[in-house]
Amino acid sequence: MSKFLTLMLAVITFAACTNSNEKMSKCVNDTWDKVFPLSEKVNHKKVSFQTQYGFTLVADLYTPKANDQSQITNYKYAALAVSGPFGATKEQSSGLYAMKMAERGFITLAFDPSFTGESSGEPRRTASPDINTEDFMAAVDYLSKLPEVDADRIGIIGICGWGGIALNAAAADTRIKATVASTMYDMTRVSGNGYFDSADTEEARHEARVALAAQRLADPAAMAGGVIDPLPDDAPQFVKDYYDYYKTPRGYHARSGNSNDGWRVIGTQAYANSRFLYYINEIRSAVLIMHGENAHSRYFGEAAYHYMVDGKAEGYKTVVAPNPCPENKELLIIPDASHCDLYDGGFTEPAGQGEPKNLIPWDKLAEFFNKNLK
Secondary structure: OHHHHHHHHHHHOOOOOOOOOOOOHHHEEEEEOOOOOOOOOEEEEEEEEEEEOOEEEEEEEEEEOOHHHHHHOOOOOEEEEEEEOOOOOOHHHHHHHHHHHHOOOOOEEEEEOOOOOOOOOOOOOOHHHHHHHHHHHHHHHHHOOOOOOEEEEEEEEEHHHHHHHHHHHHHHHHOEEEEEEEEOOOOHHHHHHHHOOOOOHHHHHHHHHHHHHHHHHOOOOOOOOOOOOOOOOOOHHHHHHHHHHHHHOOOOOOHHHHOOOOOEEEOHHHHHOOOOOOOOHHHHOOEEEEOOOOHHHHHHHHHHHHHHOOOOOOOOOOOOOOOHHHHHHHEEEEEEOOOHHHHOOOOOOHOOOOOOOOOOOOOHHHHHHHHHHH
């Protein structure tokens, strides 16, 4: 296996059922098994819905508690679909985001993508640019049909790798009226170019393609990736941050490949030859890209923002027209925050110990959605 491919699999982390042969029906769990406590301000229930590719996505639906039950019957809520990080499950960061936004008056849906967590799809731990974008649009379908939801007031939140997928969905689906990409990765860029574009050459990509082609014949079911364990002393800080979240009680979950043994080696092969963000300069709806000041992934969000607004950015070869609606686009940099701090707000000590930092500006996100989901 090439050094490039090995590096990619070692530090890009992914999710599914703990056993790669485990069927979706065996994974479903109706008990509260999140890595965060259930808020007393919201109601929660497990739901499922179909995608246009025929997959069943399993999700957690969070609704604000109302003092008067008739309020839920007669009032149409704005709604948000949430997913990510790439390789995590709805019991981790996306569920927290969904619950926190439900506390602030939104109906929210945190879903497991196709092939991962409790959702269907075989073989497990596989990704697809088309299927993953459809996952978000299918979540919008589901929310649009809820009687208590205003179908004209739906937004989405994508975290980490699902931030890039969220932008791709917003470019494709005009029903999405507002999008937040938090601590985002452009998974197609990192798959094709390596971290920090360190393998952005034809030669490096050819080497990776040769290795993946050989892997398909040698053992297409082989797994790799996940957060490295034990953690080497000389691991990059962002890998240590991943470990601190995914491998400790702070964020560990049994169905999360990030917390366990990762993804199929060939599971993201299609990403390396695709680009999610080609048309984001044509998104007319509101977009907020949020990153930590100290995040290793910050360059993804900054480049996506400038490409979306200005039509050009470092790391993107195509120069396109500026955005027709730049006034509703925003780049928010959170001081002192790392990549994983925006998974759950961060802590003052490693392994989720000490006092919470509370670095995620929940009220700012609510303000953004309230403004743009009128």
